[in-house]
Amino acid sequence: MRTFDIPEFYRSPVIGKVKAIRKTADPRKRDLQPSLLDFGSVRLILPRHFGFCFGVENAIEIAYKAVSENEGKRLWLLSQMIHNPEVNADLESQGIGFLMDTEGRVLTPLDALKPEDVVIVPAFGTTLEIEAKLEAIGVDIQRYNTTCPFVEKVWKRAAQLGEKDYTVVIHGKPSHEETRATFSHSSAHARSMVIRDMAEAEVLAAFVRGERDWRDFEEVFPGRTSPGFEVPQDLQRFGVVNQTTMLASDTQAIADHLKAALMLRDGGSDERFANTRDTLCYATLDNQTATAAALDLARDSADFAVVVGGYNSSNTSHLVELCEEVVPTWFIRGADEFGADGHLGHFDMKSGTHCKTEDWWPSVLRGEVPTVLLTSGASCPDSAVDRVLQQILERCGGGRAVDDVLRLFAKEQATLGA
Ligand code: SF4
Incomplete structure (x- = not known):
């Protein structure tokens, strides 16, 4: 995998070291088990993959x-x-x-x-x-075009689907830049529409199965279809692609649901549904799978999770959703959210508001020392996670020195990798 020249202040002495140790011990990324750092005063669970993709x-x-x-x-x-x-x-x-x-x-x-x-x-x-x-x-837009190759892969696949006369259903947040870009590129080659989530997929499936009147379609999905999109004929054959940071499991569930609706309508024939599994972004998949493995460990031992990332970051919000299903979870943008008076600033996804909580640290622990699952979104620098980690260590006080913990961790990993 290529390495990139990014400013040093985005790198980190602790998280970066943990990742390097894991990479050395398991270069082929076969082991998705999380890293466990025991500082004596606190235990940290870090997923195998997180941070910059x-x-x-x-x-x-x-x-x-x-x-x-x-x-x-x-x-x-x-x-x-x-x-x-x-x-x-x-x-x-x-x-x-x-x-x-x-x-x-x-x-x-x-x-x-x-x-x-x-x-x-x-x-x-x-x-x-x-x-x-x-x-x-007259602006040159190619010289500094940073469009991710995995987003372009989705666009190419959408174009291929269009050539084969499939309609493209895009699972994404309609106002997100990537979804707007994918919709635009897809619409140039294929009839296209955007659906936000499973709730909308269920409504679309009800149309496909003939349970809803097509005359309501435009009212239910206003502005979500490409120019000239006509129903029911443009929903005879389709494939599903996604905004690459959506939960891969959600996209798969949506694709399965829509495929089932088509098969029910067409009496068991699935040739009208294009298989697009290969367009899911590997980094999003890796991060979500590694988070699931970390949550398996956290389920029985963690007191809470901290997810670091921008409050408008789609992939970070999905990590928060995954964590919230298992342990109490704090979604913070960085170490500046730890108030000097002990409160924690954080983002509440349900209300969509930034909150301050005084009693955020659990009063009763599950074990002898606190155990925290710490992770971050794909757009969050490791240096930001390092600063959060330092805040947690300061809060817990005492314990082993970071260098000692890392040395021991490297030794354990070397033994595992041997
Ligand atoms: S999440 Fe995937 S598609 Fe999005 S920028 Fe990262 S590697 Fe590219």
């Missing part, structure tokens, strides 16, 4: 290269580079402006751009409409 490191490398190669020029990001406040704030401090916010609202009109301006396309990619506007201005 291939696409994010690739995007960060290209963005900082754009900064260093274009002194004196105006630099723009189409929208947030990735959904992490720390990364975006640092890029802004380097003089990069944002053209749009995450919902696609204009911050700086494209008309204000000049051909010599440098525009960075984020890891999510962008729509064909925006690409065309930038090209009309």
Whole structure:
């Protein structure tokens, strides 16, 4: 796997070391069991995979290269580079402006751009409409295009489905940059529609099975279909692709549900449903599978979980959902959420609000020392997780020195890998 040149301050002395030790002991990533660090005063469970994925490191490398190669020029990001406040704030401090916010609202009109301006396309990619506007201005959009190859793979697959006369159903958040980009690219080659979740898949399945009146379709799915989309004929044959950070298990469940609806309607023939399993992002799958393995351990031993990541990060919110099913979970953007007075600032996904909780640390522990599952989203630097880890260690006090714990951990892993 390629390694990327990303600024040193995103790397970390503790989490980075744990990952390096695991990589050395198990280079083929066969062992998905979590890492267990015992500090004496607290035990930490770290999933085998978490943090920056291939696409994010690739995007960060290209963005900082754009900064260093274009002194004196105006630099723009189409929208947030990735959904992490720390990364975006640092890029802004380097003089990069944002053209749009995450919902696609204009911050700086494209008309204000000049051909010599440098525009960075984020890891999510962008729509064909925006690409065309930038090209009309004369901006080179390929030089610093950080669109993740795994997102492009989804676009290619959508085009192949279109060639075979399949409609593309995209499982994603309709307003998310990546879903808007995928919808745009897919619509250029195939009839396409977006569904948000299983609840919407169930409604779509009811149409497909003939249980709902097609005349209601437009009202139920307004603005979710490509131009000229017609029902029922455009839902005779289809395949499902996803916004790459959705829960892979959710996408699979949605695909299975829609396939079952088609088969019921067509009397058992499944040739109208295209198999698209191979478009699921490997990094998202690895992170979600590793989180599940860590939760197996946490189920019987952890007092709570801490998930670090941007509050608008799709993949981080899915990790929070997975953790919440098993242990009390705090979703925090970073170490700045630990208040000096002992409160914890965190994001409550149910209400969509930022909260402060005073009594967040459990009063009764499951074991002799606290056990915490610590993880982060694919857009979160390891250095941010390190700072959270330090806060937890300070809170617990005493215990073994970090270097001693890492030395012991390396020894254990070497024995396992031998
Ligand atoms: S989560 Fe997957 S598709 Fe998204 S940026 Fe990372 S590697 Fe690329």
